[in-house]
Amino acid sequence: MSLNTFGHLFRFTTWGESHGPALGATVDGCPPGVPLDEAALQHWLDKRRPGQNKHTTQRQEPDAVRILSGVFEGQSTGTPIQLMIENTDQRSRDYGDIAQTFRPGHADITYHQKYGLRDYRGGGRSSARETAARVAAGGVARAALEALVPGVKVKGYMTRMGDVTIDRDRFDWAAIDGNDFWIPDAGAVPEWESYLQQIRKAQNSVGAEIEVVARGVPAGLGAPVYGKLDTDLAAAMMSINAVKGVEIGEGMAAAHLKGTDNADEIFMGKDGPEYSSNHAGGVLGGISTGQDVVVRFAVKPTSSILTPRQSIRMDGTPTEVVTKGRHDPCVGIRAVPVAEAMMACVILDHLLLHRGQVGGLGPRGQIG
Amino acid sequence: MSLNTFGHLFRFTTWGESHGPALGATVDGCPPGVPLDEAALQHWLDKRRPGQNKHTTQRQEPDAVRILSGVFEGQSTGTPIQLMIENTDQRSRDYGDIAQTFRPGHADITYHQKYGLRDYRGGGRSSARETAARVAAGGVARAALEALVPGVKVKGYMTRMGDVTIDRDRFDWAAIDGNDFWIPDAGAVPEWESYLQQIRKAQNSVGAEIEVVARGVPAGLGAPVYGKLDTDLAAAMMSINAVKGVEIGEGMAAAHLKGTDNADEIFMGKDGPEYSSNHAGGVLGGISTGQDVVVRFAVKPTSSILTPRQSIRMDGTPTEVVTKGRHDPCVGIRAVPVAEAMMACVILDHLLLHRGQVGGLGPRGQIG
Amino acid sequence: MSLNTFGHLFRFTTWGESHGPALGATVDGCPPGVPLDEAALQHWLDKRRPGQNKHTTQRQEPDAVRILSGVFEGQSTGTPIQLMIENTDQRSRDYGDIAQTFRPGHADITYHQKYGLRDYRGGGRSSARETAARVAAGGVARAALEALVPGVKVKGYMTRMGDVTIDRDRFDWAAIDGNDFWIPDAGAVPEWESYLQQIRKAQNSVGAEIEVVARGVPAGLGAPVYGKLDTDLAAAMMSINAVKGVEIGEGMAAAHLKGTDNADEIFMGKDGPEYSSNHAGGVLGGISTGQDVVVRFAVKPTSSILTPRQSIRMDGTPTEVVTKGRHDPCVGIRAVPVAEAMMACVILDHLLLHRGQVGGLGPRGQIG
């Protein structure tokens, strides 16, 4: 895995800065014969697109994705797929100030320290715009999954935003796509809206927790040690901007549990093994069980806020930073489609790895 | 990163099963000229060794590591270092029963499903014995760190075990190495002992939370997107047996925070930038800030317990599993030296990556 | 090294088909602070550009390269550099026939067999147009080499074209850039021209041998076994379209030699070790000696010829193939700038690898 590349057999390299001419993803290793067009990818990009959702940045970017290679007559050819998104709303302005100042909580200072120079316009590579390229790559992964294992579904939703959380007793899959927070409870939307409104008025921002589920994943994907399915999922989610924690199944709460509570007991169902519960989050010893694969992660509050914060300039002099401009008070909202994309890429990659080493897309060992 | 290999420039591949003749690590990419001998590695292995600690399994393994290659006249040569640990206490016994049964919470069932066969003696590759090889590799990484950046220190400790937690107000670095739980508070040891005793008597097990800190890491290590320092740390920790969650800095708690609370404000100190706090855990935009790098993770309770649990056999018939034998009631204890090893490997790897791309072992861009 | 990616620390992924909207290279791992602009890259692209040279295809492609990312205010930022070349002269035509027929000597049949479908317009990924992307990536590598080790020079030239060869006694570096064959002997140009004219008139094509030299490469680059400098050079050259053999130093002729003839004896010069000869081609045990690194390779004759050849269609029926259109009678001519680009990329990659593992850009061990 190189430094701007994610994945083993199905892998993508993202490129581009938020204020350059374009950004995109170079996708390699897609199986041939997968039906693919720009409209299918655009569907997913529209989910994360700025300006679509009243709670996210009002930067107006069409985020129109173009397929420049690797697709012929509506199908993937098995060669690299170049996905390009042109930047159109770059608002030319004076960067004189921001160019010399390190915004707290941003990568400005560490980029400067590492490279000795940085593209200071909008955060360069550390901008959340980089995630548009992942969503495009994830669209390719979804299309390939659909072709190879039609039953697989990947779905993300918010479970917490600061002080508000979902009520798992009211969990409603059907509600997720019907609201701007991607929460599984239509009735809770007004509360979430008013909470976020209050954060915004206070010139503040707030963190969030997102959960992503992959349903219909065959048992047997993953590997015992460093190629664990959950190792790659942890890397996938932690690589998203602003993510500070990743959990599989019980997650950090496992530290509180006793062995008797945590056991997922096994029974024989009519189509194979079934489990009494899913504390494991669908992964045992790094390999999928066939249950839902469940990943959860936390996103820190947006560092760009209107409340002044102390910082320094490149010359070491002190300054106060107030970030004006088009920023989401909760970046967790837009992290939902990004995390879905990463989950789709990881599952597809492990399907191909499993098929390569073991043959076939599902279990090799039979039970019963 | 291949499936049994960890790292980019400094990388190791572990091999071996818990009941085969030996296990070990093939370490590649170590800088030349690093002082290295078996005694230095053995020091770290003794920390995780079974039978050393009254709270861990009483399996008696000397875990004596041999260096078979890559070291000449007391120094690394820059070529692969083979570290081998022979298995000596394998207790020959009848595996007839365990061979046909899937233990709940173990990888037995998923290995069988993936590969169609498995080494059923003691868990094969999914045994915690695999982590001995990591500790040996981590010993090489520590020696190289010491040679390249003498100030770097890596330290792990437990922060929670089921219902007991550390009191951060009583945090004492000096206490960590003086107790069997690696906790930073000598006064709390009796409470932890009596809690674990009670778990054991109840034929149960318990989860744990571990924190690892790397101090003295230069600013500038890491990369913006998929090569983030925290991405590799998340993968490193999640790859350890039984880990279900990984946090950097604030971790999952970031979802609860507001932007004003989470900001690490920046000031100019006499040796460079300083921060008002370390919510970020020493990593901004995937690149180290020069503050402590702080990682936390949760380990699930040992699945091998004396309390019976429902399961099935390979033929699908139901059975009840009671795991007798030499098992730790809290595997989190032995995870401490393992996590330290992984941290050391990640930091060294990123030092070499940074030196390769940028030159030098520290920041390229000056401030002030 | 993934399937469309070349390199370890400095690596590039090429993408695009000859008749799609664009092609390019995603370059990752370039050191930061390297002066870089489109004009510098265009210089090298113009060398291989069709229509420039009277002996190569008259397809008119400006091959204008655009830098879409990774360069800011005239310097590389250390993040991925996207190089895009739009296809402009695609001549819309009826592909009905070629779509169903496998051209002998081309990848049509193997692509169809592998993937089950192919972009039949102009060869897709197997088109020599892919090499434009390499030349662009090589331009980045040259700029980085110039910044890191100013003395390094990379130069390629033809040494044979069918029956005509260069006379090493008349070798003239200065002549290479002054003729359309890149041969080191201005006086031989008329003979080469008339030979190629005759091949063209005979509706035939011809193979070629190219040599590439890297001068000023520091001693110490490479690694002992699979990371040998010559292993990567062999892979680099063999990956170029139509290449069938690669040699380092004496190359295949080494099979004819005796040990006494082949020995490069060592003497102490005023700036370090010197050698009586360079049978080794500048590489001993996979590591550079500081002498010229010398690679030679053979390119097969263009398979697209006007003389009819027997083949089959997708349905298995026989057919006769005559390839009309804009094809070079000797593709070896355009392979010269491509091979230079690959050499530059390999040398840079090994400089970065060496710096990462060992520190510094040159020898660690002193002599004398």
Add this chain to the structure above:
Amino acid sequence: MSLNTFGHLFRFTTWGESHGPALGATVDGCPPGVPLDEAALQHWLDKRRPGQNKHTTQRQEPDAVRILSGVFEGQSTGTPIQLMIENTDQRSRDYGDIAQTFRPGHADITYHQKYGLRDYRGGGRSSARETAARVAAGGVARAALEALVPGVKVKGYMTRMGDVTIDRDRFDWAAIDGNDFWIPDAGAVPEWESYLQQIRKAQNSVGAEIEVVARGVPAGLGAPVYGKLDTDLAAAMMSINAVKGVEIGEGMAAAHLKGTDNADEIFMGKDGPEYSSNHAGGVLGGISTGQDVVVRFAVKPTSSILTPRQSIRMDGTPTEVVTKGRHDPCVGIRAVPVAEAMMACVILDHLLLHRGQVGGLGPRGQIG
């Protein structure tokens, strides 16, 4: 591909020096369920073993391979296979002289320059003993090939040794295993023997050319650009000690040919496409055609000769080197089993890669 690792999905890392306690290969990615035992691997090791063949070094090494992991009850488990060969005949002696002197044609000087230190006993990693580990890994690959595609056969033989060459008109597959030169012509053995005897008497050594053929390889293996089957074969062969050139099919001779001569015309046979000839060496556009895959390479004459050669010591003073000891006058002989091993590994790796991306072990696209 890391620096001591070869392969993508099926990959191995070799480790160990010629005079350390042991050497070996860590093999990762082997499919599960492959029948495997030490005797099967030993069969191939015995072919290259010193002391077996009257024309090779008389060093007495049993080269007994032990499987330390990854095999259970006679089958591969899908986890890493550790293959260890202990060094037994290390002849303790005084290395004082050789430790300070650089032998011409050896890696002594470049290792010293790169790493600043080296294991001077017998060449360390650059010793031909490293190839024993490859042969062991190749034995695993052969077993896996036999399990997956029973028809595949890999065979190597010498085609030239200095002034003597094989006569292709007398090519006899059955003869290859019956003589110490692995030549396909029993009648030529006396001439080869007397030639080598004469070289040895003259205190000299000689180069060699070896050809390796893989028969029964399905069409469709490989990839268009950097993942070409022939790119990996070139890297595989060039990574063997002393190799200076690699050819596929026509090889360097392609530079002499015309397009009309080089065309492999295509016809429809009863089981699929057939070709009039195999100038391509079984690979078109980087992908196998289903014909014999043919690779040829040249090995330089052994640099260790009894005839004195000029060199220098570490302190820069001049010296004369005469290499006494147990050295092969033609290392090409022992390169034959090594090259077979590398071929087997490359073919297996590409079978798994193809199965991963495309599904199945053979062509996806049908003809006729």
